[in-house]
Amino acid sequence: MTATMKAAVLVRPGQFEVQQVPRPEPGRGEVLVRISRVGICGTDMHIFNGHYAADSLPMIPGHEFTGTIAELGQDVQGLTPGSPVVVDMNIGCGTCYWCRRNEVLNCPDMQQMGITMDGAFAEYIAVPARLVIPAPDTVPTEVLALTEPLACVVRCARKANITFGQSVVVLGAGPIGNLHVQLLRTIGAAPIIVADLSEDRVNMALEAGADVGVTDPAELEDVVMRHTDGRGADVVIESVGLPALYRQATRLIRKGGHIAAFGLTGADEMLPVDILQTILQENSIKGSVAGMGQDMHDALTMLTHGRIRTERFTAATYPLDQIQDAFDSFADRPRDLKTQIALTH
Template sequence: MKTMRAQVLTEPYHFELKEVPVPEINEDEVLVKVKYCGICGSDWGSYTGKYADEVACIPLTTGHEVYGTIAELGKNAKGLHVGDRVTYDICTPCGTCYHCRIGEPLLCSDFKQIGIHTDGGFAEYVKVPWKNIYVVPDEVSDEKAAFVEPLTACLNASHKMDCTIGRSVVVIGAGLGIMHAQLAKLRGAAPVIVIDANADRLKMAKEVVADYTINVKEVDPIEEVMRLTNGVGADFVLEAVGSSRTYEQAFQMVRKGGKVEAFGICAEDDLASLPPVEFVTSEKKISGSCAGIGYDWGDALTLMKYGRVDPMPLISMIVPLEELEDTLKEIRTNPKLVKVLVSPEAKERTVLYK
């Protein structure tokens, strides 16, 4: 029996590096050799036991932002070859429930994601349905390919927000929010404003995409957005922090008739206060988006291939598989870390941020 190294979440707040069997694939699956697996904010939620449906899956190998190469093919796999550079759609909706059948698979009644509800990429190998696989173009580097999954989530939010050319967009949060801002600028939004409390991240946002940045430690963000929009308020506000306070601020800084896009995930008991009268008299709107699915992966790869978005400024560090748990904690305390890639092949960490 072939074995591999895997970081297994055995209980909340405890990963155990184990030698486990390499996954056996069926006729409709492929085995992917993991090169990189990015650490997502939701991985901290899984680690701390924040999400009840994920805790129910423990013991579990988490990790869902995967890039690798095909190591083995099931006999039904078509158009793929051993050695192909790949990433994959992590979503495995049931396909038969009400939501799936009306074209809302992200709301599937039995929704599962690889690396969140089933074993994922913080390991040397992961098995995936072959139909979920996307071949990575030669023009997309290995590191960028590990950023496809978070980009798909941003793409879904961009579709849902549906900002129009020449309209103002505010993004609250300068982590993955920088990618949201890039997509807004691609859609012709103007100005694009990014808000955060981290000066280093705001500097990055300004260098990469933002027309204006707002440091909440220096000014009132609502007053500053009003100033920058001539007292009207922003046409669109995307919340990418996951806090009731920033959701309340988003609703206050969006203009009459404007739209708030909900992206940041709050704790279940973290409730925001939004005045219902403004839904009526000011016709303010809110929509939500939770993940990418399906051809969001193809679109993300195309945008990277042609240089329309560049995730490299957000990739802060590459660490060995053995350092996963320590790095999860480090991300919470080191403001310079945005995206960290975990690699089963790495022998030591590589720091990319300045």
């Protein structure tokens, strides 16, 4: 008889069903991971609301996860059953031009756990062994589950070449915006200016290390200029996904400044760019959305050594059976920077 497991299946936008489904078997070069914790990502909310990956439904979402190795597939070496792990959710072919450059999202055969294929809102998941990263057993599972979102932020900072003493504006003080602030503080960026309509979230960003907080969009440009000697910011990170904020970002960077395009917009949204100004001022814009490869390892190292304050990311926890409630109430809990699904066995 085929073994089964409990899983939360998103059968249609806005509706989960907790079902018994076949438990995956690890194939050659794969590992079966027993899930412990899964974070709810903004991308998960887009999928839940029908704005993204609708053609993948019905599907088991979830990609910010940690667990323990339950079983090794054939030819897997160097990993031990029972060990805690985190997993890189981006599956490329591993050999093409983009995979060799750690640009897996551009791989022609790229798949993403919980987005284009079944993910981790389940008791078990089978994953390629090459994407499994052993984790210290001294780090709590709720903290390990933050590795993937932190890796996304690590990659953004890496792509934008942010370094100490640079002024940075973070547009959006939600979960990812807060992580941006914390990483920027660790890097040594200064000043860090964060903007959000939510006073609660701006205050949390200030507690996390931002130097200046802004809640009134009409004041933002003046505030940025005042704190950068009238030049504008070295870097602006858009972490919300609103075209209006991207347009505002072009007015907030200094000559020679950089826009880090991080927040996902709609597929048809466009950003008008003053080409001549971009050329003459040597401005730049670069996209970044998901952490992969070394980004995951760096994020795990930072979490292991306590470089990130995680308390506000781990307070809201729901069991798998209550995943519908967790998603339905997500927008009404702005002080919960992250919601996690805890699986018990």
